[in-house]
Amino acid sequence: MTESRSNVRRAGPLTYRGQAIPETTTDQRLLDRRGPSDWVHTDPWRVMRIQSEFVEGFGLLSEVGQAVSVFGSARIKPDSPYYALGERIGAKLAEAGYTVITGGGPGMMEAANKGAKAAGGPSIGLGIELPFEQSLNEHIDMGVTFRYFFVRKTMFVKYSQAFVVLPGGFGTLDELFEAITLVQTGKVTRFPVVLVGTEFWGGLVEWIRGRLLDEGVISPSDPDLMYLTDDADEVVETIRKAHVDLERRRFEAEQVEETAHEVQDAQQAGNGT
């Protein structure tokens, strides 16, 4: 027997009958009413927004090939020699087959994007919402602007296989030290970090190799987590070589594991187990 339509309401997977049937439909409640809006400023709602940023970032970047994140000052102007160096590095990386990912802003970020795009390589910008108006630079093929720094940082680390750090201020230092901390603590295993500008970074590297080592706050091998150069070709070569070494080490580790399994299988066969 079929039920009379007014006696039953199906709402998605839910079924209501008789007195239990709501007066309005789900769509009506969504579209007709505004109600209080305080909840948009609460942490549970922010969690939804954070999730949506991860979804957008993963969606945009998951099919990007081998990539290198390039960091550097937002303030360095196009007439600076550093800008020209940034452009050259962007171009060389693109020519070597790497997608260039930057913070999408002005200065050194723009230089690297400009070089990559001019060389025909994919050029990506991961922007950040800031207290003042700012749009992604014009040399970007694809970009997202994030609300949350930590979501954006996840994207740089997850979707690139090396960091290049050009001269910069606090933002750049933050990105540099996050990268080497991730390598030092084994959170990432495929990450050459290349500092560009021996004169600019030399003092910092000296301080790390001197003071930090002398005080015992880092391990003797930790300074080797960073490479330092002025040369765009050397940047690319350092990254390429680090990736080849890493692949070789992975391959060797797999071989060792395979041999261990074979020995174990043979022993078990010999024992009749």
Ligand SMILES: C/C(=C\CNc1ncnc2c1ncn2[C@@H]1O[C@H](COP(=O)(O)O)[C@@H](O)[C@H]1O)CO
């Ligand atoms: C200061 C100005 C604009 C800032 N705009 C930025 N846009 C995108 N990403 C940025 C911006 N500022 C900092 N970043 C990130 O930090 C690094 C640069 O910071 P620094 O302090 O300038 O060294 C950079 O790699 C970005 O990822 C006015 O033009």
